Amino acid sequence: MTTSLTAPAAPARQQLPRAHTRARTRRSTAGRRERRTGLAMASPALILLLLFLVIPVLLAFGLSFTNARLISPNPPRFVGLDNFVRAFTADPVFLRSTLNTFVFAAVVVPVQAALGLALAVLVNQKVRGVTAFRVIFFVPVVTSIVVVSILWKFMYQSDGLINSFIDTVTFGAWQGTAWLNNPSTALGAIIVLSIWQAVGFHMLIWLSGLQTIPEELYEAARMDGASPWQQFTNVTWPGLRSTMVFVLVTITIAALGLFVQVDVMTQGGPVNSTTTLVYHAVRKGYREQETGYGATISLIFFVIVLVIALVQRYLTRDED
Amino acid sequence: MNRRPLMKIVAMSTVGTVALTACGQAGRGPTTSDDGRVQLTMWTHSAGNPAELEVYEQIIADFNASQDEYEVVEESFPQGAYNDAIVAAAAAGDLPCLLDMDGPIVPNWAWAEYIQPLGLPTEITDALLPTVVGSYQDEIYSAGYWDAALSVFARRSVLDANGIRIPTVDEPWTVDEFNAALATLKDAGYETPLDIGAEDQGEWWSYAYSPMLQSAGGDEIDRDTYLSAEGALNGPEAVEFFTWFQDAFAKGWTSSDGTIGNEEFNTDKAALAYTGVWNAMDSLEAVGDDLLILPPPDFGTGPKIGGGSWQWGISSTCESPEGARAYLEFSFQDEYIAAFSDKQVVIPATAGAEALSANFGPDGALRPFVELSQKFALARPETPAYPVISSTFEKAAKDIMNGADVQSTLDGAVQEIDTNIESNDGYGF
Numbered sequence: 001m002t003t004s005l006t007a008p009a010a011p012a013r014q015q016l017p018r019a020h021t022r023a024r025t026r027r028s029t030a031g032r033r034e035r036r037t038g039l040a041m042a043s044p045a046l047i048l049l050l051l052f053l054v055i056p057v058l059l060a061f062g063l064s065f066t067n068a069r070l071i072s073p074n075p076p077r078f079v080g081l082d083n084f085v086r087a088f089t090a091d092p093v094f095l096r097s098t099l100n101t102f103v104f105a106a107v108v109v110p111v112q113a114a115l116g117l118a119l120a121v122l123v124n125q126k127v128r129g130v131t132a133f134r135v136i137f138f139v140p141v142v143t144s145i146v147v148v149s150i151l152w153k154f155m156y157q158s159d160g161l162i163n164s165f166i167d168t169v170t171f172g173a174w175q176g177t178a179w180l181n182n183p184s185t186a187l188g189a190i191i192v193l194s195i196w197q198a199v200g201f202h203m204l205i206w207l208s209g210l211q212t213i214p215e216e217l218y219e220a221a222r223m224d225g226a227s228p229w230q231q232f233t234n235v236t237w238p239g240l241r242s243t244m245v246f247v248l249v250t251i252t253i254a255a256l257g258l259f260v261q262v263d264v265m266t267q268g269g270p271v272n273s274t275t276t277l278v279y280h281a282v283r284k285g286y287r288e289q290e291t292g293y294g295a296t297i298s299l300i301f302f303v304i305v306l307v308i309a310l311v312q313r314y315l316t317r318d319e320d
Numbered sequence: 321m322n323r324r325p326l327m328k329i330v331a332m333s334t335v336g337t338v339a340l341t342a343c344g345q346a347g348r349g350p351t352t353s354d355d356g357r358v359q360l361t362m363w364t365h366s367a368g369n370p371a372e373l374e375v376y377e378q379i380i381a382d383f384n385a386s387q388d389e390y391e392v393v394e395e396s397f398p399q400g401a402y403n404d405a406i407v408a409a410a411a412a413g414d415l416p417c418l419l420d421m422d423g424p425i426v427p428n429w430a431w432a433e434y435i436q437p438l439g440l441p442t443e444i445t446d447a448l449l450p451t452v453v454g455s456y457q458d459e460i461y462s463a464g465y466w467d468a469a470l471s472v473f474a475r476r477s478v479l480d481a482n483g484i485r486i487p488t489v490d491e492p493w494t495v496d497e498f499n500a501a502l503a504t505l506k507d508a509g510y511e512t513p514l515d516i517g518a519e520d521q522g523e524w525w526s527y528a529y530s531p532m533l534q535s536a537g538g539d540e541i542d543r544d545t546y547l548s549a550e551g552a553l554n555g556p557e558a559v560e561f562f563t564w565f566q567d568a569f570a571k572g573w574t575s576s577d578g579t580i581g582n583e584e585f586n587t588d589k590a591a592l593a594y595t596g597v598w599n600a601m602d603s604l605e606a607v608g609d610d611l612l613i614l615p616p617p618d619f620g621t622g623p624k625i626g627g628g629s630w631q632w633g634i635s636s637t638c639e640s641p642e643g644a645r646a647y648l649e650f651s652f653q654d655e656y657i658a659a660f661s662d663k664q665v666v667i668p669a670t671a672g673a674e675a676l677s678a679n680f681g682p683d684g685a686l687r688p689f690v691e692l693s694q695k696f697a698l699a700r701p702e703t704p705a706y707p708v709i710s711s712t713f714e715k716a717a718k719d720i721m722n723g724a725d726v727q728s729t730l731d732g733a734v735q736e737i738d739t740n741i742e743s744n745d746g747y748g749f
Binding site: 067069070071072073074086090092157158159178181182183267268269270271272283287288289290 | 407410428429431432433434521575576577707708711712715718719721722723724732735739740743744745
C-alpha cells in the first residue's frame with residue numbers, strides 16, 4: 001500500500017525537488033507513525049494469538065509424534081507414527097467418535113440452518129410484538145451452554161419434563177425412555193438440544209441478511225405477479241447467498257467441535273454413542289494424561305475440519 | 321476520540337500482565353516470615369468445606385504458636401480444581417511444601433516425583449488404619465487423619481415387614497440372598513429398591529463398584545505384577561459380577577436416574593442405599609433408630625469396601641522437609657483427628673481418636689462403619705497407572721450398565737489399560 005502511494009510521486013521529484021522532499025518526509029513520518037500505531041493497536045491481539053493459538057498448534061503438531069505424558073518422570077520419546085496407527089487400528093472409540101461427530105454435523109448443519117432461516121423469515125414480518133419473538137428465540141444463545149445442558153439433562157430423565165409431556169399428550173399411550181441413557185436415542189437427544197440452543201444465533205444472521213435485500217425488488221416481483229413462494233425463491237434466496245455461506249461455515253465448525261453438551265450430559269456414553277472427537281481428545285490427552293496421543297487426535301481433528309472447510313469454500317465459491 | 325479506548329486497552333493489558341505475573345510468583349513467595357521463621361506453604365483441597373478447613377486452621381494456629389522455627393501458611397482450593405492446580409504447579413516447579421491428595425493418586429504422584437517419602441516416625445504411621453497410609457513400592461508417601469467407608473443403608477421396619485434377614489458383619493448377605501431381597505422389595509412396591517449411586521460420575525465408580533468386583537474374585541489389575549489387567553478385569557469372575565451388575569439395572573432393581581446424594585433413601589423412595597459414611601448423619605436424622613448400617617453383600621470372597629481418603633504428603637521440591645515433617649508429626653494428635661471426625665463425619669484413623677469422637681466410639685451411632693472399615697476395607701490398586709485404570713473402569717462399567725456386551729467390553733478395557741501401561745514402560749514395575 002505504501003509503495004503504490006509513493007511510486008506515482010517519483011517523476012514529480014525532478015521538477016520540485018525541495019518542496020516535494022519536505023512533503024515526502026512529512027508524509028513518510030506520518031506513515032511510519034501510522035504503522036507504529038497500527039502495530040501497537042494490533043499487538044495485544046497478535047501476542048495473545050501467538051501465545052495461545054499459534055504456539056499451542058505447533059506444540060500439538062510436535063507432541064503428536066511423541067509419547068509425551070502429562071505426568072511422568074520419563075522424558076517424552078519420539079515414536080514416529082505410532083499414535084496415528086493406534087488411532088486408526090487399535091482404538092475403536094476413536095473411530096466411533098469420528099462417526100458420531102460426522103452424524104452430528106450432518107444432521108445439525110442443514111436442520112439448524114433451515115430452521116434458523118424459517119425463524120428469521122417469521123420474525124422479519126412487520127407485525128406488532130415481533131421483537132418479543134426475536135428476544136425469545138435469542139435467549140437460549142445468551143444462556144450458558146453448561147446451564148442449558150444441565151437443565152435438559154433433567155428434562156430428558158425418565159420421569160422428566162419431556163416424558164411427562166409425552167405421557168400427557170398421548171394420554172399415557174406412549175411411554176418415553178430415559179433419553180440420555182439409551183444408546184439409540186442419546187445422540188438424537190443431544191442433537192435436538194444443540195439445535196434449540198444455537199438456532200437463535202443463526203436466525204439473527206439470516207435476519208440481517210434478509211434486511212439487506214431492498215424492498216423494491218419485492219415490489220417489482222409483486223408487480224410481475226409473483227407468489228410469496230416465487231418471491232422467496234427468486235428474490236430472497238439469491239439475495240442471501242453470502243449470508244448462506246457464512247451460516248454454513250460457522251455451523252459446520254461449531255458442530256464439529258461438539259464438546260460441552262457431551263461432557264456435561266453423557267460423558268461419551270452410553271456405550272460410546274455420544275463420544276466425539278474433541279471429547280475423546282480431552283479424555284485421552286488430559287484425563288488419562290496421554291498428552292501425546294491427545295495431540296494426535298487433535299491434529300487429525302484439525303485436518304478434518306480444514307478439509308471440510310476447504311471443500312465448502314470450493315463448493316460455495318463465486319462462479320465468476 | 322480514538323486515543324482513549326487505546327489507552328484503556330493498553331492499561332488493561334498491563335494490569336492483566338502484572339496480575340498474571342503476580343499469580344505466577346505467588347506460589348514461590350518469600351521463604352521466611354517477618355520474624356525470621358521459615359515459612360512452609362501448604363495447599364488443601366478443602367475450600368468448599370468450612371468444617372474441615374476450621375480444623376486445619378486450628379492445627380496451624382496451634383503449631384505456629386508452639387515453636388519459633390517454622391510457620392505454616394495455608395492456602396485452600398476448591399476440590400474440583402485442586403488436582404489441576406497441583407499438576408500445573410508441578411509443571412511450573414511451584415509445588416507447595418505440604419499438600420493433600422486423594423489416596424489412589426499417591427502412587428502416581430510418587431512415581432512422577434511430585435512427592436517424597438514421608439519419613440514420619442513409625443509409631444505414628446503404625447497407629448493409623450492401614451488404608452489411610454499411601455505407599456508406592458513399599459515406601460510410605462502419605463498419611464491421612466481419617467477414612468471413609470461404604471455400606472448399605474436400610475430401614476429395620478422395611479426389612480422386617482418383608483421378611484428379609486438382617487445381615488451382620490460375620491454373616492453378610494450372599495449374592496443370592498441379596499437378589500431375593502431386591503426382588504421381594506420390588507414386588508413390595510419399590511419402583512427401584514436399591515439406590516446404587518450410578519447417577520454419579522468420576523472416581524466414585526471405581527471407589528464404589530471395584531470393591532464389588534473384588535468381592536466376586538476379580539480386580540482392576542493383577543496386583544502381583546501391576547503390569548496387566550488381563551484375567552483380573554476380564555476373567556470369568558469379573559464377567560459374572562458385571563453380568564449381575566447389568567441385570568440389576570435391566571430388572572429395574574436399581575437405576576442410573578435420580579439425584580446424587582441419599583435423597584431417594586431418606587424419602588423412602590428406595591428401600592436400600594449403597595452409600596458412604598458422609599451421608600449417614602442426614603439419614604440418621606430422617607430415619608432415626610430405624611436406620612440400619614449394613615455390610616455390602618458377599619459376591620463370593622467376602623464383602624469388600626473401598627479404602628483410602630484424602631492424605632498428606634511432602635512435595636519433592638520442599639526446601640525444608642524437616643519443618644514439614646515437624647508439622648505433620650504435630651498434627652497427628654488424637655484430639656485433632658477426633659475433631660476432623662466429628663466435623664466431617666468420617667472414620668477417625670486412630671483408636672485413640674475413635675474413643676474421643678462423638679459418633680464412632682464404642683457406643684456411637686455410626687460405630688458400624690468402623691467395623692466395616694477394619695474388616696473389609698481394601699485400598700485401590702497402588703500403581704501409577706491408577707488414574708487410567710479408574711477412568712477405563714468407569715467407562716466400561718457404564719457401558720455394561722447401558723447394555724453393552726459384557727465380555728467384549730471388559731476385553732476392550734483390558735486392552736486399553738495394558739496399552740497404557742506398556743507405553744509407560746510399566747510405570748516402574
